[in-house]
Amino acid sequence: MDNAQDDLTNESNEPNEPNEPNEPIRLQKVLAAAGLGSRRKCEVLIESGRVTVDGQLVTELGSRVDPDNSVIHVDGVRIAQASGHVVLAFHKPEGMITAMSEPHGRSCVGDVFADYPVRLFHVGRLDGDSEGLLLMTNDGELAQRLGHPSYGIVKTYVVRAAGILDKTDIAQLASGIEIEGRKVAVTNVKVMDTTSQESVLEVSIHEGRNRIIRRMFDEIGHPVTRLVRTQVGPIRLGNLSPGQHRELIRQEMGRLYTAVGL
Template sequence: MTQAGRQGSPRNSSGRKGPERNAPRGAAQGRGAGAGKRDFPKGGDRPFGDRTYKAKPREERFVDPDEAPAGRRPAGDWKPGSKAPASRTGAPKAGARKAAAARKPGANKAPGTPGALKPKSGAPKTAGSRAFGSERFGQSLGPVRRPSRTRGPRAEVPQSEVHDADGVRLQKVMASAGVASRRVCEEMIAEGRVEVDGKVVTELGVRVDPKTAVIHVDGLRIQLDDTLVYMVFNKPKGVVSTMEDPEGRPCISDYIRNNQGERLFHVGRLDVATEGLLLLTNDGELANRLTHPSYEVPKTYLVQVRGPFPQGIGAQLKDGIELEDGFASVDSFRLVDSTPGHVLIEVVLHSGKNRIVRRLFDAVGFPVLRLVRVKVGPIGLGDQRQGSIRNLGKQEVGHLLASVGL
């Protein structure tokens, strides 16, 4: 096709001639095909087929330098507050880090064996490394608080002193009791966190007899006897603290379901008008220690009396009051809430005398309107519904046993 034919073809919508197409913008046009057309100044509207396109100035996105990744300019699609891709920040991917860790000498060896990697000191512990850390039920009570007693230094002992050739491996016993996985239990042993019969064990080859061994992890007693039961009952008002009542009044057994015939003891008593926490168990040794005065297990009560409550009464209760059966006092006194005509007080005491809280407040001239026990030792009611019974978690059982030296 000739040059003239190409200029007149439908594809050339402007109809301009070749020389005119290359003419400077804004120059005067001749009387040819382009005559009479609008001149477009530089930077203005330009033809785009049958439409016009208005060029807009590019807006620079503001990026806070404090939020941008250090040492790099953010990409065009990066927004403040979002994480930049790993490839742009230079951080290694998770798979690469795991592969590098697996190539370290001793990475595949069990803790405590020759050549194995030593655990990092001061590294944060995961939830699984805590005894019963993966437990779904019960309350997490934190570190164990044992009663103060004279104890010698925790020294490592030879394996032969606690080893039972016919027993079960220690890490297997711990894993079966729900402490953690067997691998994590091995790490606990290697770190010196496990005691067998009061002696620290750090060797992984130790075997023990689950029926006779007493095992502690971080001071937390592991209960290996599956027949022992530990429950919390939120007693309502009007229920008698007995398993059976000859007068036909509501009692504890009316609220127990599927107890499979085991005999349960109620640890202590609450009078008929008092509500709150009552421990139930078939562990006779624990029940005896919890009620024995020498262990001084604290009990927490919420007391409602008529207000206003004058100052100085709390100090008087803490100093002690002479009752008909001897001297009595509270360990702590705290004003929780005050409304017109009523005052809510929290008291903690370790005395197990009958109706001791009511008699103390009667002695200072403020009879109790409502009394609720909310805590015994480390075990609390929390949001447990009144009239319900729940099993204690294994971590709670360990704290309860430790509170009385078991």
């Protein structure tokens, strides 16, 4: 099946029309407002049987929906509507504390977003010695689900570790290492580069316990010297520099909400 993202443009060719709050409006207009292309392209999506509303397939162009409360999917991916929720991708620098306030005066995430127009909080944590992707949002339900192990959100890291990892080390990471009485395994591990003194790997894991990757590498005798989180679920760090952030576009929001069943 073709993916709806193939048809994406961020502009509609038709002017917006005012609507009263919660007034049902045409489905193709909601799709266009969500960035899925011109109204005509959105009509094609509907007619092609690629759109569901509240779990029901919709192919009639005259269909109207509640723009605030209807749950709309295109090719199985939920579209993000104008709910007032925001999600930011933030590149947390090394040395910054993952907290919205810090009584001891250390640099913290809350300092960066103190003047943001809406109140944000961080999704999960990155320890102070690590850097990389940290999601910020004002949606409590989304944050709770992203952090709950039952949703199986995979997080990916680039790990720089002391020494050269051999096949036995890699097998240990994949099969599981006992940490505090519970076995923890990575879901994927790939060696990206090695030198005479260190290894660089890409590691993916469901587990979210504090410093878990560092502790796993300590157990196999290869301490981590640098740790960068590059992905959370479908959201990638991309080319954000440390300290920079960006707001997720609606297509990314849709994929993120779909990943946790919202």
